[in-house]
Amino acid sequence: MKAVALTGIRKMELVDRPEPKIKSPNEVLLKLDAVGVCGSDVHYYVTGRIGSQVVEFPFIVGHECAATAVEVGDEVSRVKIGDRVAVDPAMVCHQCDQCKAGRENTCRNLRFLGCPGQAEGCLCEYVVMPEDSLYPVDKNKISAEQAAIAEPLSIGVYAVKQAGLKSTDDIVILGSGPIGLSVLLSAKADGIGNIYVTDKIDERLQAAKTAGAKLTTNPLKTDVVSEILKAQPMGMDAVFECAGQQETIDQAIELLKPGGKLMLIGIPQVDRISFIIDKMRRKEITVINVRRQKNCVQPALDLIADKKVDVDFMITHRFPLEQTHQAFELVDSYRNGVIKAMIEF
Secondary structure, eight states: OEEEEEEETTEEEEEEOOOOOOOSTTEEEEEEEEEEOOHHHHHHHHHSEETTEEOOSSBOOOOEEEEEEEEEOTTOOSOOTTOEEEEOOEEOOSOSHHHHTTOGGGOTTOEEBTBTTTBOOSOBSEEEEEGGGEEEEOTTTOOHHHHHHHHHHHHHHHHHHHHTOOTTOEEEEEOOSHHHHHHHHHHHHTTOOEEEEEOSOHHHHHHHHHHTOSEEEOTTTSOHHHHHHHHOTTOEEEEEEOSOOHHHHHHHHHHEEEEEEEEEOSOOSSSOOOOOHHHHHHTTOEEEEOOSOSSOHHHHHHHHHTTSSOOGGGEEEEEEGGGHHHHHHHHHHTGGGOSEEEEEO
């Protein structure tokens, strides 16, 4: 089968790999339909690592995907040959203390698509996944691209759920890439009205405005803290940090009201970040790390199928598998108003 492998820093090659085979009765062989390029994939492309997860080249990345089932194991019951499925890239053990406590997102034996040391990714024609990672969708209601983008949307759904928001709460989303926009869509679907959004790319801010943001602002053009606090002098109930930058973490501490919640979603490229501890302590700010999602893929798919959210505007660029390198360069450089680049098969 054809696959695209990382072969070095900023290097990719189209390679031939053996087609994977079903080895367990609960597995499904999938033919890929669409793969979204995620910021974490680009981290591996640019630096070869995320924290302690270091790539050994060659390696296939990619984890946001939709596919069609072409073969099923003997014990598979929910997925049938020919089904379109959205894929949860996490493969959990169901046996460790975390899984038994209902925390599958922090499974101690987690295997994750496109994660070094765990499993190669889905930038290839076929993958094998356990049935419990698959979510069949109605082809008449959900396209392959929408099924793929349900993965980042599920993170937005989970982040909003973890924040425990009320409809009267005021929130800020720092960074309006696909994850930030997924938080925006999820918060709007939950009835949150006062949503402020920042980003350094005007096209993304326009997308956020169209999707329902009350105010959008660009830190390259204005003091976003002053501008938002001018509109909300008492501060914000929650800030969703979706950029993974020290700058935005500092902004979050300034923006939050006493007792506010800082939701950390963005993945920093550095090993350490810091907090303005004096203000953070005096405000008694709660910090919540958002580790992917937990039981939110199906709710995300339901939002799409029921047309309670429109995710199509996030897909701004499309590439064939052979042009994956160009897609990664585009996403890394934030050129041409890119929000989500999609690899189509």
